[in-house]
Amino acid sequence: MLSEVAHNRITLIMNAELRSRFARAAYLDPTARVYGGVEIGDHTSLWPYAVIRAEGQHVSVGCYTNVQDHVMVHVGYGRPTIVGDYCSITHRVVLHGCTIGDNCLIGIGATVMEGAIRNAIPGIEAECGGACACATCHVYVDEAWQEKVGSPTPMEEDMLDFGFDVRPNSRLSCQIKVSDDLDGLVVSTPERQA
Numbered sequence: 687m688l689s690e691v692a693h694n695r696i697t698l699i700m701n702a703e704l705r706s707r708f709a710r711a712a713y714l715d716p717t718a719r720v721y722g723g724v725e726i727g728d729h730t731s732l733w734p735y736a737v738i739r740a741e742g743q744h745v746s747v748g749c750y751t752n753v754q755d756h757v758m759v760h761v762g763y764g765r766p767t768i769v770g771d772y773c774s775i776t777h778r779v780v781l782h783g784c785t786i787g788d789n790c791l792i793g794i795g796a797t798v799m800e801g802a803i804r805n806a807i808p809g810i811e812a813e814c815g816g817a818c819a820c821a822t823c824h825v826y827v828d829e830a831w832q833e834k835v836g837s838p839t840p841m842e843e844d845m846l847d848f849g850f851d852v853r854p855n856s857r858l859s860c861q862i863k864v865s866d867d868l869d870g871l872v873v874s875t876p877e878r879q880a
């Protein structure tokens with residue numbers, strides 16, 4: 687059974703079964719799937735084809751968080767998955783046995799694995815969710831790390847033109863591919879974002 691809620695100028699169909707379980711959620715798309723020991727906080731939303739699966743461990747999603755289209759949230763091997771309040775888990779993200787703090791934006795297509803802990807970084811806004819289309823995730827790479835981090839692509843350079851106080855060591859943090867080599871990476875943020 688479906689119920690409707692008006693949202694801006696479109697009508698969103700709610701998943702009534704999930705609605706009865708998470709009565710204070712903001713929106714629960716009919717295609718969203720939730721299995722097992724899952725808690726969802728007040729005013730949180732699950733968008734099309736989001737899947738949250740909790741078997742041996744639990745999944746907890748905080749308040750005012752949006753879990754966007756095609757996100758997969760699963761528990762780890764002996765670890766729960768915890769997502770804080772006021773987070774954006776954007777399109778096609780995979781969260782697996784990890785902890786996401788409050789006020790975090792997890793960029794489009796990101797995978798956060800087993801035991802990882804992500805916290806919000808003050809000074810990074812990342813409005814486009816990692817699509818290299820906003821320049822609000824601008825950082826300065828510490829001199830000692832510049833060679834390892836490498837240079838921006840032409841597309842990133844074009845977008846950096848919109849950044850505030852761009853310097854030779856400027857990068858868009860969403861375009862830095864995180865690897866074991868970058869463990870301990872030091873960056874700083876500009877006085878303000880674009």
Ligand code: FES
Nearest residue numbers: 812816821823860
């Ligand atoms: S998050 Fe928008 S360019 Fe990096």
